[in-house]
Amino acid sequence: MSTGTKWEERWHPLREEWVIIAAHRQDRPWSGETVPDKAASNDAPQYVDDCYLCPGNPRVGGRRNETYTGIYVFDNDHPCVGENAPVDLTAPSGIYRNRPANGLARVLCYSPKHNVTLAELETDEIQRLLVAWRDQYAELGARPEVNHVLTFENKGEVVGVSNPHPHCQLYATNFVFKTIDTEAKVCRRHLEATGRVLFQDILQAEREDGRRIIYENSSAIAFMPYFARYAYECYVAPKETHSSLLGFDAAELKDFADALKNLVVRFDNLWRMSFPYVMTLHQAPTDGTDHSGFHFHIEFHPPLRKPHLLKYLAGPEIGGGNFLSDTLPESKAEELRSLPDRHYKKDLV
Numbered sequence: 001m002s003t004g005t006k007w008e009e010r011w012h013p014l015r016e017e018w019v020i021i022a023a024h025r026q027d028r029p030w031s032g033e034t035v036p037d038k039a040a041s042n043d044a045p046q047y048v049d050d051c052y053l054c055p056g057n058p059r060v061g062g063r064r065n066e067t068y069t070g071i072y073v074f075d076n077d078h079p080c081v082g083e084n085a086p087v088d089l090t091a092p093s094g095i096y097r098n099r100p101a102n103g104l105a106r107v108l109c110y111s112p113k114h115n116v117t118l119a120e121l122e123t124d125e126i127q128r129l130l131v132a133w134r135d136q137y138a139e140l141g142a143r144p145e146v147n148h149v150l151t152f153e154n155k156g157e158v159v160g161v162s163n164p165h166p167h168c169q170l171y172a173t174n175f176v177f178k179t180i181d182t183e184a185k186v187c188r189r190h191l192e193a194t195g196r197v198l199f200q201d202i203l204q205a206e207r208e209d210g211r212r213i214i215y216e217n218s219s220a221i222a223f224m225p226y227f228a229r230y231a232y233e234c235y236v237a238p239k240e241t242h243s244s245l246l247g248f249d250a251a252e253l254k255d256f257a258d259a260l261k262n263l264v265v266r267f268d269n270l271w272r273m274s275f276p277y278v279m280t281l282h283q284a285p286t287d288g289t290d291h292s293g294f295h296f297h298i299e300f301h302p303p304l305r306k307p308h309l310l311k312y313l314a315g316p317e318i319g320g321g322n323f324l325s326d327t328l329p330e331s332k333a334e335e336l337r338s339l340p341d342r343h344y345k346k347d348l349v
């Protein structure tokens, strides 16, 4: 029917990338739903009765969350890619191409507690979260139609999240998201040309300089890259090359959880507020090609430069596609490194 024209993927021939048209979600209650102010404040309770992510509560569309006690994963009720995406699409004109937006979109709650964030989870809870991310990647990536699993957390109202219940999203798509696709291609080219893993060369350059390393332990490292585009852009990576979380052993998972926690605690301590960011797992595509040169890492793109000052993307970034940064990575990294690694809220009570 007419839904065929509202939900599909369209090829952008100039950027060589897919655009997901999910106009059927326009009137979804999901994004329009707001949680009362009490839920957004620092002293929000552990359980909020009208939060659609809290245990046992009804979600939009009528389904009800289990009364979960740990990590909880469910299929997004208003997916942007899904098994029911229309397949009978209207063919576009001329050079244009479209295809079904099939795949799977899921939501993963970090905790049954409404009032915690990634930075407030204990290291062993973050470790279990890493295992959950790994298992989702394995399960979704194994589906024949899925070429990539994008796992990301949008945190904070400035990135459009009205519900503070700690959660991330998974988009298992039939295409590889552009940033990952670029990284995968560049990593393969570097490996072929030099025999080395590009990310290892990056880590080596960071170590030689040292000024942008925020934290490291025996197998994981958190740093602000030399080429950071956002004021507080940081990466967390294992020291050994693994193309995804699948390659991690138990000790590496523990170290990685420790490094991840160390960084996000510093983020919160920076302005003594819940620090907004877009966090993305950079895992290799699951498209069946060899990604041995791909080095798993997590990227943080925090939108704020100062407590209430957003980095606006404008002419250079949106218009031109390159970033103009007003801050120096070396001094911003120093700022983060000089902060305590104990969460400020622990001393509030």
Ligand SMILES: [Zn+2]
Pocket: 047, 048, 051, 052, 053, 054, 055, 113, 114, 165
């Ligand atoms: Zn909640």
Ligand SMILES: [Zn+2]
Pocket: 183, 282, 297, 299
């Ligand atoms: Zn990356």
